Amino acid sequence: MSEKRKKTYHFHDEWEVEFFFTTVRGSCVCFICGATVAIAKRHNVERHFTTCHTSYHANYPPGSALRAERARELKAALCKQQSFFTRPVKNSQKATEASFRATQFLMKKKKAFTDGEVVKEAMMIIAKTVLEDEKYGTDVLSSLSDVQLGATAMVRRVSAMSGNLTDQLDRDLARCRWFSIQCDESVDSSSTAQLMVFIRMVFDDFSTKEELLTLLPLKTTTRGVDIYNAVKEFLVEKKVPLEKLVSVTTDGAPAMIGRHTGFVAHCKADPEFPNFLQYHCIIHQQALCAKVICFEHVMTPVVKIINSIRSRAKQHRTFKKSDGSAGDEFCNVFLSLLDEIKEFMQSRGEDTVLLEDTEWILDLAFLTDITGQLNSLNCELQGKGKTVAGMISALNAFKAKMNLFSVHLQSKKVPHFPSVQMVLKDNASASEAFDKVAEKYSQVINRVGQEFENRFCDLDQLVSFISKPFMNVNISCIAEQLSATHQSTTH
Known part of the structure; x- marks a missing residue:
């Protein structure tokens, strides 16, 4: 015997004027006394109203404009009472969001963590000057003062954003269909070689996404095997699905594209790597094309004169x-x-x-x-x-x-x-x-x-x-193959 389906009850808007009730988070709440009714049944709501608030029938006759106006007043008072408790939470959330956004902006501008306090102090001075005589100036200043931009707070914000970005990248790698990587090695201000690895992911809906996958320091040598070991160690540690790799792009340095000892050669020799395509960075090749201009008789004196002036x-x-x-x-x-x-x-x-x-x-x-x-x-x-x-x-x-x-x-x-x-x-x-x-x-x-x-x-x-993927397709050959396939399936 099948189990009896449980009946679902819904609140009706006309009950606001008829019984002075509204709904808050799925429960029926009385405008007048704040009592709640768990199940939104008309009988339950009507029983509470007729039992506890009998005088309202006489003072505010059903269907009258006076009754509707009283219902609006009581509902507004209830909403105001609720906002009194929820406003601090919303203000705190807004202050936290503002702190995150300001931290992100300062980091994009390459500012130090200690600059946050300076920015906040300047912001408070501007707000006090502009909003001093405004109606809600005090509230605005109070909200601005709640925004945390201290060095310690900004460090926490950056750490949280970094962790969130890492989680997003891990999820994208798990759900992408294919991906390709690009490797570029450069030297930073401390003379340490840094290998930047970028990734482009393609998803089932053919959308793409590009991200900086990682920045790997090469503290000793920068041979092809060193680059390969650093990249392979990172991919294994992050559990990157190598079977989705379709191409690798590098510059033309021997450490990258050397036939036997280059980074790409080591990757192709590794059985854990799939059969991928190899590309030489187009922008790098475009820059190399400029070398054929050969105007040293112009550039050499120009550089010499500029250096002489600036030296x-x-x-x-x-x-x-x-x-x-x-x-x-x-x-x-x-x-x-x-x-x-x-x-x-x-x-x-x-x-x-x-x-x-x-x-x-x-x-x-x-x-x-x-x-x-x-x-x-x-x-x-x-x-x-x-x-x-x-x-x-x-x-x-x-x-x-x-x-x-x-x-x-x-x-x-x-x-x-x-x-x-x-x-x-x-x-x-x-x-x-x-x-x-x-x-x-x-x-x-x-x-x-x-x-x-x-x-x-x-x-x-x-x-x-x-x-034009079908430009070189032999249509006649394809037609014959389709015909043969159709005949084999019909017999």
């Missing part, structure tokens, strides 16, 4: 004083400060013949423009959420621009080289010199474009597959 404090101060009208934004733009630099060097009796050479100035302007183009591409390739397809598309667009620039230079046109345009406009003898060097600039552009072609041609096939 002596007195000279540096004198130069800044003489260049006060130029603006701080031009301090590191050598070409824009060329006249000021030349005047400064002449005042010290230094040789400025090179700075008066029109062809050298054109080379400097050309180098400034082409470097600006490369820097713009580098910035476009950076950032979270970038995919290899999008990055290769940006590189292909840049290669097309290089071809266009080369054609323009061969025709003695410089619409995309503003610095060269400025020199040609300001220097009367620059046009004749430009006719001599335009072909050289075109060859430099061609070398840069060819270097991009050589380094990234292998990725075109991958990008083609990602953007």
